[in-house]
Amino acid sequence: MYSLVVNGKTETCSKNKKLMDFLREDLRLTGTKDGCNQGSCGACSVLINGRVSKACLFTLEKLTGKEIVTIEGLEPRQKEVYAYAFAKTGAVQCGYCIPGIVISAQGLLNKKAEPSDEEVRKAIRGNICRCTGYVKIIEAIQLAAKLFREELSIPAEQSSGKLGEDLKRVDAVEKTLGTGLYVDDITLPDMLHASAVRSQYPRAKVVTINSAKALEHPDCVSVLTAKDVPGNNKIGHLEFISDWDVLIPEGEITRYVGDAVALVVSKNRESLEEIRALVDVTYEELIPMITCEEALAEGAPQIHEKGNILSHEHLIRGHADEQLAKSKYVVTQHYSVPINEHAFMEPECAIAMPEGEAGILLYSAGQSIYDEQREVARMLGVDKEKIHVQAKLVGGGFGGKEDMSVQHHASLAAWCLQKPVKVLLSRQESLMIHPKRHGMEMDFTTGCDEEGHLTAMKAVIYADTGAYASLGGPVLQRACTHAAGPYKYQHIDVEGFAVYTNNPPAGAFRGFGVCQTAFAIESNLNLLAEKVGISQWEIRYKNAVEQGDSLPNGQLVSKNAALKETLLAVKEAYETAEIAGISCFFKNSGIGVGLSDVGRCIVSVEEGKVHVRTSAACIGQGMATVTTQVACETLDLPPEMIIAEAPDTHRTPDSGTTTASRQSLFTGEATRRAAMQLRYELDMGRALSDIEGQEFYGEYSAKTDPLINDKKNPVSHAGYGYASEVAVLDEKGKVEKFVAAYDMGQVVNPKAAQGQIEGGIVMGMGYALTEKFVMEEGYVKAKYATLGLLNATQVPPIETILVQAKNIHDGLAYGIKGVGELATIPTAPALAGAYYALDGKLRPTLPMEDTFYQKRKNK
Numbered sequence: 001m002y003s004l005v006v007n008g009k010t011e012t013c014s015k016n017k018k019l020m021d022f023l024r025e026d027l028r029l030t031g032t033k034d035g036c037n038q039g040s041c042g043a044c045s046v047l048i049n050g051r052v053s054k055a056c057l058f059t060l061e062k063l064t065g066k067e068i069v070t071i072e073g074l075e076p077r078q079k080e081v082y083a084y085a086f087a088k089t090g091a092v093q094c095g096y097c098i099p100g101i102v103i104s105a106q107g108l109l110n111k112k113a114e115p116s117d118e119e120v121r122k123a124i125r126g127n128i129c130r131c132t133g134y135v136k137i138i139e140a141i142q143l144a145a146k147l148f149r150e151e152l153s154i155p156a157e158q159s160s161g162k163l164g165e166d167l168k169r170v171d172a173v174e175k176t177l178g179t180g181l182y183v184d185d186i187t188l189p190d191m192l193h194a195s196a197v198r199s200q201y202p203r204a205k206v207v208t209i210n211s212a213k214a215l216e217h218p219d220c221v222s223v224l225t226a227k228d229v230p231g232n233n234k235i236g237h238l239e240f241i242s243d244w245d246v247l248i249p250e251g252e253i254t255r256y257v258g259d260a261v262a263l264v265v266s267k268n269r270e271s272l273e274e275i276r277a278l279v280d281v282t283y284e285e286l287i288p289m290i291t292c293e294e295a296l297a298e299g300a301p302q303i304h305e306k307g308n309i310l311s312h313e314h315l316i317r318g319h320a321d322e323q324l325a326k327s328k329y330v331v332t333q334h335y336s337v338p339i340n341e342h343a344f345m346e347p348e349c350a351i352a353m354p355e356g357e358a359g360i361l362l363y364s365a366g367q368s369i370y371d372e373q374r375e376v377a378r379m380l381g382v383d384k385e386k387i388h389v390q391a392k393l394v395g396g397g398f399g400g401k402e403d404m405s406v407q408h409h410a411s412l413a414a415w416c417l418q419k420p421v422k423v424l425l426s427r428q429e430s431l432m433i434h435p436k437r438h439g440m441e442m443d444f445t446t447g448c449d450e451e452g453h454l455t456a457m458k459a460v461i462y463a464d465t466g467a468y469a470s471l472g473g474p475v476l477q478r479a480c481t482h483a484a485g486p487y488k489y490q491h492i493d494v495e496g497f498a499v500y501t502n503n504p505p506a507g508a509f510r511g512f513g514v515c516q517t518a519f520a521i522e523s524n525l526n527l528l529a530e531k532v533g534i535s536q537w538e539i540r541y542k543n544a545v546e547q548g549d550s551l552p553n554g555q556l557v558s559k560n561a562a563l564k565e566t567l568l569a570v571k572e573a574y575e576t577a578e579i580a581g582i583s584c585f586f587k588n589s590g591i592g593v594g595l596s597d598v599g600r601c602i603v604s605v606e607e608g609k610v611h612v613r614t615s616a617a618c619i620g621q622g623m624a625t626v627t628t629q630v631a632c633e634t635l636d637l638p639p640e641m642i643i644a645e646a647p648d649t650h651r652t653p654d655s656g657t658t659t660a661s662r663q664s665l666f667t668g669e670a671t672r673r674a675a676m677q678l679r680y681e682l683d684m685g686r687a688l689s690d691i692e693g694q695e696f697y698g699e700y701s702a703k704t705d706p707l708i709n710d711k712k713n714p715v716s717h718a719g720y721g722y723a724s725e726v727a728v729l730d731e732k733g734k735v736e737k738f739v740a741a742y743d744m745g746q747v748v749n750p751k752a753a754q755g756q757i758e759g760g761i762v763m764g765m766g767y768a769l770t771e772k773f774v775m776e777e778g779y780v781k782a783k784y785a786t787l788g789l790l791n792a793t794q795v796p797p798i799e800t801i802l803v804q805a806k807n808i809h810d811g812l813a814y815g816i817k818g819v820g821e822l823a824t825i826p827t828a829p830a831l832a833g834a835y836y837a838l839d840g841k842l843r844p845t846l847p848m849e850d851t852f853y854q855k856r857k858n859k
């Protein structure tokens, strides 16, 4: 028997197990989060005899008699202070890291009442936060320290909740104190656990699957194979390319190491691994194709029936060859960028259970409950209405939770066994399975005249789209549509190929293909600037689009665009720095290119409050706060009167996927439209009590033109955000600071906007300098600890400037534009420009070589 004191109470356990499991499973203290189970992320931080420790690294036998404090065990005053400080400073996004960070902060403040920023950074360096960039977390800890030190009471604050106000996030308190529920925090009576047996090889024929021994295990309830799938064994985020097997059938060929071959279901989570090992799968190993070149070689085996090219884009406007031939200066360069991992803090988890007559209730943490409903219904061969999906808190997504990962397997097992079933990926499975950012090989040629006016560009792009379609086609399209940059020239020729390989699938990841091509075109601009004899800033300002200009895709620049203003806002920072690089870029809001793209919202009056009902997933960006503030603005009601509901297919209309930086604009506009109808009723003199129970429906559907069209000025997307970033280096090549100016239209919530930008910049900095997703011959060798994620001590100061066009409201949703993706795009090229300024050496690969960051690692 093991005995320890947890939050002041003596607790015992007969089994020696990890402290994290004891806390989460036995004591249901789920504020301690399981982020990696490898001691690398810090989400499970607790105090052991006052010392900050990772609960996944300790077993109970080492803790006899020790005192453990979890987030739940903090004193009421401490909880009150941290909840206030983290909400007030905008330090909470997805929230998954926050309870662990609060514990690390408490460990520090127990020892030092007035820490420096540097001491705070050091205290939380074992806590990874993938969302915030740490800036606001440090502010939050300093604010908490001040409140404790000076014994200040929590100020009573009121906000109108209107646009432009720093309304505290509606979910900040529950996320800070660990009381909010992510799916893995939930257990249900009689709940079973399921886990998939994955392919032993990147490419192999599955000859036989024998479950006999596994079924003999006392905990094993069932082993499901493709034969048990009642509907369609193929799923896919894009309905028209459903090419991803739920389970690989006997006789078929696997496409990557994440392929599921069988699904074991156990009474206990602990025995899943043992049972999986008892499933006997025989394979005929085949040679994998792990590069686009190999997959496109003559005679290469076909990964999918239609061949190894998922999609091909060729965008031509004007006469690029002719213009390049006439150009004074022309540069041609090859760029190479790798596969990159989202590393969201919460590993994928879903719970499904039987509901009603032949239905399923699914608790999910994905990016669109309606896509999940459609895919699960298709797999089970039932009407969509039979699948009821409810969203729980999402611990970060960044695009990596758009595809099915666990939802379909939980639903299949629940359907077959008529019991609640949880599927939780380990961190290692998560790394192996979900789609990544595309690795790309890119050849870019760009020309300009004597003064540096851009004349034309040509590009050829090969994108490694991995084993399945996922969103590889649209990602390639965005990579191509943005490849010329936000500049006023009209002669472009961009050809791209998304190629299937036996690597993990590649799909949506913040930036959606544009991080890659922005790095290439922006680096080419720096080469041209040098030839012309002008600065990196000047070549951009000379060419940047402004209102009335055409983007390279022909779309007219809207009245509420402020790219040049962002360049002016960072001009001084660029020009006064000794060593600096700059990038300016743009990113679409909305799916665009003629595809269906709809935001929907129901506003209803229930028990005297206004409910805002949308299915727009919050993956950390703060969607509920956005719709709350739009409703406050429209209705002139305080935020206390608004309840933004969580996505639920029974309650909230289909607002589309959280992707393409679209939700603030699309669902924001739909919310405005629904709320306007309620506003009309209120303006007519009716009180809320008079309209109790009434619902008001708002919808916004964007009208855009297909990619291939013959229009002079097509509308490719509903809107664009613009940004300029300056990266400043010291003489050793260490990043000294970033100065970033963003045109994101009407700012909903300045602190939240800054948080998005800071988090995006830090993610971009990791992509540029430190992150590596190690693969060997199709096998994933990366571990959470080796991904190269930046910690709080490595992040430089970030100055953000929110720039607004004169005609800011000349757009939908009060002029709101998305910023989520844009925030990651300019960072790598700005850093590339800075290193070029440092030593005149072009670094055309990511992560960049020969920088302070590699040198330091090698010491």
Ligand code: FES
Residues within 6 Å of the ligand: 091, 092, 093, 094, 095, 096, 097, 098, 128, 129, 130, 131, 132, 345, 395, 396, 620
């Ligand atoms: Fe830190 Fe999301 S808020 S990981």
